[in-house]
Amino acid sequence: MATIQTPNGFDLDTSGQRVVVDPVTRIEGHMRCEVNIDEQNFIRNAVSTGTMWRGLEVILKGRDPRDAWAFTQRICGVCTGTHALTSVRAVEDALGIDIPENANSIRNIMQLSLQVHDHLVHFYHLHALDWVNPVNALKADPKATSELQQQVAPHHPKSSPGYFRDIQNRLKKFVESGQLGPFKNGYWTNPAYKLPPEADLMAVTHYLEALDFQKEIMTTRTIFGGKDTHPNWLVGGVPCAIKMDGDLAAGAPINMERLNYVSGVIDRTLEFVKNVYIPDILAIGSFYKDWLYGGGLSGQSVLAYGDIPDRANDYSAENLMMPQGAVIDGNLKEVHPIDLRDPEQIQEFVPHSWYSYPDEAKGLHPWDGITEPRYELGPNAKGTKTNIQQLDESAKYSWIKAPRWRGHAMEVGPLARYVVGYAQGHEYFTEQINRTLKTLDVPVTALFSTLGRTAARALECEWAAEMQRYFMDKLIANIKAGDSATANVERFDPATWPTEVKGVGFTEAPRGALAHWIKIKDTKIDNYQCVVPTTWNGSPRDNEGNIGAFEASLMNTKVERAEEPVEILRTIHSFDPCLACSTHVMGPDGEELAEVKVR
Amino acid sequence: MQQRETFYDVMRRHGITRRSFLKFCSLTAAALGLGPSFAPKIAEAMETKPRIPVLWLHGLECTCCSESFIRSAHPLAKDVILSMISLDYDDTIMAAAGEQAEAIIEETIEKYDGQYILACEGNPPLNEDGMYCIQAGKPYVEKLRHMADHCKAIIAWGSCASWGCVQAARPNPTRATPIHKVILDKPIVKVPGCPPIAEVMTGVITYMIAFDRLPELDRQGRPKMFYSQRLHDKCYRRPHFDAGQFVEHFDDEGARKGYCLYKVGCKGPTTYNACSTVRWNGGLSFPIQAGHPCIGCSEDGFWDKGSFYDRLTDIHGFGVEADADQIGGAAAAAVGVAVAAHAGASAIKRARQKGGDS
Numbered sequence: 001m002a003t004i005q006t007p008n009g010f011d012l013d014t015s016g017q018r019v020v021v022d023p024v025t026r027i028e029g030h031m032r033c034e035v036n037i038d039e040q041n042f043i044r045n046a047v048s049t050g051t052m053w054r055g056l057e058v059i060l061k062g063r064d065p066r067d068a069w070a071f072t073q074r075i076c077g078v079c080t081g082t083h084a085l086t087s088v089r090a091v092e093d094a095l096g097i098d099i100p101e102n103a104n105s106i107r108n109i110m111q112l113s114l115q116v117h118d119h120l121v122h123f124y125h126l127h128a129l130d131w132v133n134p135v136n137a138l139k140a141d142p143k144a145t146s147e148l149q150q151q152v153a154p155h156h157p158k159s160s161p162g163y164f165r166d167i168q169n170r171l172k173k174f175v176e177s178g179q180l181g182p183f184k185n186g187y188w189t190n191p192a193y194k195l196p197p198e199a200d201l202m203a204v205t206h207y208l209e210a211l212d213f214q215k216e217i218m219t220t221r222t223i224f225g226g227k228d229t230h231p232n233w234l235v236g237g238v239p240c241a242i243k244m245d246g247d248l249a250a251g252a253p254i255n256m257e258r259l260n261y262v263s264g265v266i267d268r269t270l271e272f273v274k275n276v277y278i279p280d281i282l283a284i285g286s287f288y289k290d291w292l293y294g295g296g297l298s299g300q301s302v303l304a305y306g307d308i309p310d311r312a313n314d315y316s317a318e319n320l321m322m323p324q325g326a327v328i329d330g331n332l333k334e335v336h337p338i339d340l341r342d343p344e345q346i347q348e349f350v351p352h353s354w355y356s357y358p359d360e361a362k363g364l365h366p367w368d369g370i371t372e373p374r375y376e377l378g379p380n381a382k383g384t385k386t387n388i389q390q391l392d393e394s395a396k397y398s399w400i401k402a403p404r405w406r407g408h409a410m411e412v413g414p415l416a417r418y419v420v421g422y423a424q425g426h427e428y429f430t431e432q433i434n435r436t437l438k439t440l441d442v443p444v445t446a447l448f449s450t451l452g453r454t455a456a457r458a459l460e461c462e463w464a465a466e467m468q469r470y471f472m473d474k475l476i477a478n479i480k481a482g483d484s485a486t487a488n489v490e491r492f493d494p495a496t497w498p499t500e501v502k503g504v505g506f507t508e509a510p511r512g513a514l515a516h517w518i519k520i521k522d523t524k525i526d527n528y529q530c531v532v533p534t535t536w537n538g539s540p541r542d543n544e545g546n547i548g549a550f551e552a553s554l555m556n557t558k559v560e561r562a563e564e565p566v567e568i569l570r571t572i573h574s575f576d577p578c579l580a581c582s583t584h585v586m587g588p589d590g591e592e593l594a595e596v597k598v599r
Numbered sequence: 600m601q602q603r604e605t606f607y608d609v610m611r612r613h614g615i616t617r618r619s620f621l622k623f624c625s626l627t628a629a630a631l632g633l634g635p636s637f638a639p640k641i642a643e644a645m646e647t648k649p650r651i652p653v654l655w656l657h658g659l660e661c662t663c664c665s666e667s668f669i670r671s672a673h674p675l676a677k678d679v680i681l682s683m684i685s686l687d688y689d690d691t692i693m694a695a696a697g698e699q700a701e702a703i704i705e706e707t708i709e710k711y712d713g714q715y716i717l718a719c720e721g722n723p724p725l726n727e728d729g730m731y732c733i734q735a736g737k738p739y740v741e742k743l744r745h746m747a748d749h750c751k752a753i754i755a756w757g758s759c760a761s762w763g764c765v766q767a768a769r770p771n772p773t774r775a776t777p778i779h780k781v782i783l784d785k786p787i788v789k790v791p792g793c794p795p796i797a798e799v800m801t802g803v804i805t806y807m808i809a810f811d812r813l814p815e816l817d818r819q820g821r822p823k824m825f826y827s828q829r830l831h832d833k834c835y836r837r838p839h840f841d842a843g844q845f846v847e848h849f850d851d852e853g854a855r856k857g858y859c860l861y862k863v864g865c866k867g868p869t870t871y872n873a874c875s876t877v878r879w880n881g882g883l884s885f886p887i888q889a890g891h892p893c894i895g896c897s898e899d900g901f902w903d904k905g906s907f908y909d910r911l912t913d914i915h916g917f918g919v920e921a922d923a924d925q926i927g928g929a930a931a932a933a934v935g936v937a938v939a940a941h942a943g944a945s946a947i948k949r950a951r952q953k954g955g956d957s
């Protein structure tokens with residue numbers, strides 16, 4: 001059978017064995033993946049499908065814009081807070097509200113703590129089992145494991161042979177019980193696992209250490225936002241007022257005791273990332289550095305909106321500490337500026353998504369977006385509408401839309417940010433990348449791979465952990481200089497608002513570029529659209545036939561055993577998919593609600 | 600059926616010493632608010648009760664409940680997952696995927712029919728024949744019904760499973776439906792909140808395992824141990840409410856001094872949860888302490904009750920001794936006293952007492 005070449009340069013061949021993975025586990029939300037594998041066990045066609053839709057943008061219509069952060073925060077509880085921050089920025093942009101410097105520092109610390117937590121939990125608890133074999137850890141020599149630990153991370157205190165022997169004994173009894181819990185039915189005999197037993201034992205040990213430690217990272221958000229998951233935010237600043245001295249400071253949201261608590265967490269977090277996460281990535285990576293599949297779009301088209309404004313209220317690229325820009329066609333010599341307001345730049349397409357547009361040959365900018373669900377299977381699908389055996393990717397096949405930047409399918413996320421930063425000469429990122437490449441003794445092209453994506457996430461975790469300290473120091477210096485303001489409430493009262501305004505807010509979520517577009521009319525939300533990281537990465541084909549980032553990354557990967565999807569999981573997980581985020585929402589005209597049948 | 604080990608056997612087998620085990624039991628007793636005399640009872644229960652398989656399903660949701668769960672400080676999530684329960688299915692963390700993952704469902708049903716706990720996070724959508732949430736090519740609601748048929752009891756984690764939550768907010772385009780409206784013939788413990796407090800989640804599950812029974816539930820199906828009081832009843836800012844000292848605007852002098860947040864929209868007076876007692880993340884704080892009004896995230900339909908910054912106008916008269924059944928059950932009937940009157944009365948009472956003292 002003939003192959004089809006996509007405009008973005010991939011040869012799709014559907015003649016081989018079709019393999020279905022549903023559910024794809026260890027992700028947020030629900031996703032399905034289908035691939036065709038040729039006789040040599042190479043993936044020659046890939047189809048990724050978002051399998052849930054919640055309709056949050058429909059629900060937002062007519063609500064108070066000051067409440068939107070709480071609704072959108074519930075788009076995702078894994079990247080909790082990043083939607084809320086994006087939302088308050090969109091509303092502030094629409095209403096022209098400036099926030100105090102302290103609010104900017106506190107928001108940045110909260111956003112950075114999310115990056116750190118999310119990256120760490122993703123690696124150890126969602127991704128590690130694609131590289132690490134807990135059953136193989138039983139064969140490890142605890143003494144040799146201890147030596148390995150001391151060699152890769154001499155400052156990590158938990159490294160004695162006895163410590164590893166204890167963990168191994170627990171693991172042994174656990175495995176022997178036959179009740180493997182989350183490890184049940186894993187692919188533990190698959191030759192795709194390449195670590196020596198000692199590295200497996202070290203990594204499994206850190207799986208447990210990280211599970212214990214992660215809960216501490218987010219406590220900064222409990223201090224500033226009152227709870228975690230889903231802390232509280234505020235249009236105009238942050239809700240946590242500061243009172244350092246005098247009457248009743250003990251009951252104030254932020255006082256000396258609270259700041260000291262945050263400060264301690266920041267220090268311990270940085271220590272853990274430097275002593276455990278980074279060394280593990282290098283150690284594990286060194287055994288997989290020949291497995292350089294999974295590059296997909298990362299070597300050609302990547303996009304970053306940027307985030308972490310140094311000074312408050314300035315969202316220009318120069319003031320953002322996370323890089324902003326687009327690289328296309330693999331040309332690292334040119335980083336294109338991006339404008340989220342420009343109707344020609346970001347557009348969403350639906351010919352292969354379970355939505356309908358009046359004209360599906362065209363894309364729509366989010367301010368003019370429409371989301372009308374239309375669930376149907378293509379003529380070549382196998383099974384029934386409620387029992388899908390095989391999808392037909394020539395028709396509609398996903399609850400995810402296909403966003404494009406100037407017509408290009410783009411990858412977003414830590415690797416995209418690091419590629420853009422590297423292309424721009426971001427000093428910190430460049431040093432990290434060069435150090436990592438040198439340690440692993442691999443060329444810069446190794447960056448464009450599954451492993452590169454996983455490494456970039458770890459490097460970014462280190463950067464974010466350091467930046468928390470920068471903003472904590474900045475917060476304290478500003479308070480010392482006499483500024484305790486945390487919120488600007490001049491325009492909190494809807495009576496002060498213009499009749500009709502629109503705005504856009506953006507952040508870099510752990511998984512990649514995130515933006516919300518809002519239209520406000522008569523003090524209520526008139527239209528709300530989110531284009532989220534997994535919409536970019538998990539995108540289905542578009543009107544031109546370009547495949548999305550997940551699909552591209554799976555192409556031409558060799559699998560060891562067609563019936564055991566280790567390699568597919570490994571590469572899909574390297575994006576840290578978040579499917580609840582990616583499932584899209586609603587258009588400008590509320591009449592569409594009538595289209596949603598209630599049965 | 601094969602001989603099943605007790606909980607204590609398993610902990611010992613995992614290398615946990617008896618001393619640590621007993622410490623765990625006393626922490627658990629404390630977490631459940633049971634006092635030290637209950638520790639030996641928990642220890643006894645765990646020494647004699649078998650270990651129960653838990654299957655954790657995910658419908659339409661945001662995964663905030665799982666994220667909250669792993670933040671539990673006592674007991675640690677690690678100890679729950681590895682030593683207390685047998686978490687045989689949870690698509691968010693399990694190693695297996697696709698067919699190998701789904702095979703576990705039938706294996707469990709065969710081996711533990713009527714004996715496992717079904718933990719539900721999120722809810723099923725019923726529109727579009729359920730295909731707004733597809734798992735293994737089929738509607739999620741089918742999987743939910745099938746697994747519920749064979750379970751012992753259901754825990755409905757969070758506001759999605761308990762009430763419907765955000766995707767069920769008006770106009771509920773997918774017809775997202777809480778568990779109790781789909782599963783009618785099994786005991787269901789609702790643990791609402793968006794998300795629920797981590798230690799409340801682990802507290803409920805520990806109680807069920809340690810005592811081999813459901814906790815006492817109120818008429819809405821919530822465990823009374825954590826949901827019988829409003830936040831307002833035990834709020835550390837309550838004295839400011841009684842004294843008529845309110846935050847008028849965010850970041851005003853009252854906000855800095857920790858005055859009552861009622862006027863900026865606090866839903867504490869109508870929200871049943873343990874936020875002001877157990878607090879969040881190991882007892883570190885809760886929304887009101889961090890300066891934001893409670894948004895009432897553990898209450899049915901909290902998304903559709905007006906802006907989070909609108910002042911409550913329908914607060915009922917209450918004393919701390921009234922519980923959710925006495926007050927909450929009658930919420931629809933307007934038997935209450937407006938909060939202004941309540942606040943006024945409190946202030947007058949206080950002024951009188953003051954006058955009496957001086």
